[in-house]
Amino acid sequence: MKLTKWISATVASALVAASFSLTTVVNAQETRTIADETIYDLLVDRYFNATAENDYNADPKDNTQFAGGDFRGLIDKFSLITDLGYSIVSIGSIFKTEKYDGSMVTSYDEIEPHFGTAKELEAVIDTYSQSNVKVMIDFPLTNVSENHEWAQDPAKAEWLASSSEGKVQWDLQNEEVQQALLDAVVEFASAYKFGGVRLTNLDNADTEFLNEIIAAIKAVNENLYVITNEESDANFDANYSSETTEAFRNVYKNVDQDSSNLLTNIEAYAKGEQTPTQLMLDNLLTDRFTLTNEAYPPTRTRLGIVATLLLPGVPVTQYGTELVMNGEAGPEAHQLYNFKTDEEMTDFIGDVQTLRSQSETLRNGEFKLLKNEDGYLAFERFSEEERWIVVINNTGKTTRIDISEEEIGTGKELLALLDSDTIRVNKDGNYPIILDREIVEIFQVKDEKGINKGYLAALAVVYILFISFVIAIIKRGKRLRTEQ
Template sequence: MKRIFSLLLPALFLLVVAMPAHAADKRTWQDESIYFIMVDRFNNGNPQNDQDVNVNDPRAYHGGDLQGIIDKLDYIKSMGFTAIWLTPIFKNEPGGYHGYWISDFYKVDPHFGTLSDLKRLVKEAHKRDMKVILDFVVNHTGPHHPWLNDPTKKDWFHEKKDIFNWTDQTEVENGWLFGLPDLAQENPEVKRYLIDAAKWWIQQTDIDGYRLDTVKHVPKSFWKDFSNEVKSVKKDFFLLGEVWHDDPRYIADYGKYGIDGFLDFPFYQEASKIFSKSDQSLEPLYNVWRRNETFYERPYLLGTFLDNHDTVRFTRLALENRQNPIKRIKLGLTYLFSAPGIPIMYYGTEIGLDGGKDPDNRRLMNFRTDQEIIDYIKKIGELRKQLPSLRRGDFTLLYEKNGMAVFKRTYHDQTAVIAINNTNKTAKAHITNEQLETGKELRGLLADDLVRSDKNGYDIILNRETAEIYVLGKKTGLNVPFISAIIAVYVLFGLFLYYVKKRPQARG
């Protein structure tokens, strides 16, 4: 029965939506959704590489590896994610479970596996039409890198100084971040080494993109040369930059030097506050988008997120606000998957993984937990995949009052309406005929709601802490295609039972 229904589900979905899919549109990076993995903390697929593992020490290795990710690709794909981003997999100094203390830019860390494992991971991901992004660090090395004691590489590092004045760009680029040796990218030898290494991994493994760590700590002139050379290796190679800053104008300026998209930290700051507590207005999030439209050349390539490996877990924020984290996560992810940008979800969010500051926000993944959030992600992931308007459409705020918000996205002849009730009580939003085409109906795809227009417009009513994603369509009476499909399901199930009953029984 489950197999029969799963085969019919996509057809049922399309019958209900009854909207053109615009399949001719070429897939671009703004169509992706990314699952972010801290390799050591995700899944242990090969116990033979468990060196120095201690799952009770938050700063020790926990055993996650590349084989573990391969084993869970179908799990990730089933939630609708089309790409994975991995923390650095390069060989690290002792204790570098997180991957950011690199000791060799040309080797896979043995805790995670081998180069062959990485090649196989990329190959298996591509088989599933999924892309692979590696974290790449050019700003610094591990704290005790051999180059520090190599006289021939004395000028490969900046003078050891901490960053005190964070508004002084020279100090930001030349200072030692968290005491880590700061590479001098203006040195032609250093620049050549880093760019060659970046190109080598693409040539060897066929990865699809880099998440660039600590971008603002590296000169812009380096990024221009880096992006030009790296993109010459593979068509449509994606560069996602981490520029941790409050001002979108500061972040956007790096787009002039070849970096395609950026992690949207202004979005994170608003989203993490708004969705971790009820009765918070969503208008500040819309204002973030309006600024992004103004300052970025390609605002749809911004990576949106609720938390990551450098922040307190979203679940912790909700718990501190005495909120139900499951409800809060659902609302936050609904916005993440339906608003402009590339949604990035940190591993463990689908199980409500808790965690405070680093390293507590990097707990070991648990795959034997409640399915409620996972099932919800599958729904919104499928909607984002099937509705181009949720990936490519314009974005308009139709209504907002104390946390009850309605947004509209239009792409070609498809209109999606996203309604989010971020309050602690049932709420109603009235949408006028001037805001939304009259004489039609809104068909809910998350909770099967149906809203028909009257002479005054549309009244959308949602229970507390819930959301709905609608498509705008012609008014219908009986939904004949849907009813026919439901009947077909029951007929097939009846035939299945008949077949099982008539099948000869095995004899002992």
């Protein structure tokens, strides 16, 4: 289902942006926000092993150990992420660590040798930036290894608040700790041309301190995005809501699920009442979404992915979702990436991303809910330039929704971009959208074309010529048989 080229042409012809002046395009790029982005979340160690040079003590057969993935692997396989259409690749914590997922950090100054060198990290950033993809890294504020260089310094003994299971927790109320963390994150953000920083392990950090860190990072580069994977009232560019993530997991795990709370944070953002929420089916700390599925996983994933990509918010996808990766939270959910991808799924995600990336309206347009009931979701994204209708039928039966001509406008038609169907107004003044069970469709509202008389005439000529040719062949065959 490789529709990318066709979709690109269709959308481009419809977008007023196609005729924008160069100045307008530049200004649009300057005002880009995190709501324009889509994030692909991965672990360096579990992506691709491009060189054995840094594979000391690595064991790909033991999922609790380093497997060998490295920065060079991110470069060798970067086309997969760009083909999927993601504009930010989040590569997790890359500081020196005792564990493959970066959760046992021992230094805020050094890069993990298993992943590669500083020069190779710079090469990753440069390679991705050439395709307009930003690189985001994690910075854990606390809960690091007890062997962290600060924890080993007797002069910093008062910096420790507690320790458990081989990890230490900094006293985030201590002003010296706060200053040291602020200096460390600013130094790291200044050393590389990152596109974003995700602050993790917030623990009991107060909002004022978090805002200081955010402001300090922005001072390095005002275009740097700063987010977190925890709930917080600080001034992050996008908030995280466990309630929203859980809602997505529950709604799309099977058909006919209660979807009443799916849009809680989404509608608030659409109304301008809060910052955008990260929309995801799972994250690197949870069970895989597939593990919760009660029905056919690829279908569940397809419907859920479209919801995260086209509802107002910031889409975040965990690596391997396009492979329908499974596993419980922890090493089982952090499997090695299998590059024998499901081409139909990756093409589908790429197609939807093409629409989103080319349409300002699909990213930041007005939002209007048409229906949200037991898994059946229909909504509009619209602006002065264009209008879209997205319908996700996550129910167990074929379902119809009638949208009035008053809503759509007169002289319009709905062009279905995933199955090439066209819906026109009926005698009752409605546009009837009928979708089979577990199907998603994206409609673009277009001016009605009517009957193309020239095309029909040309088609008639072709048929006449073809029939004449067939008749001539038959007559010739009869004549040859008579002569023989």
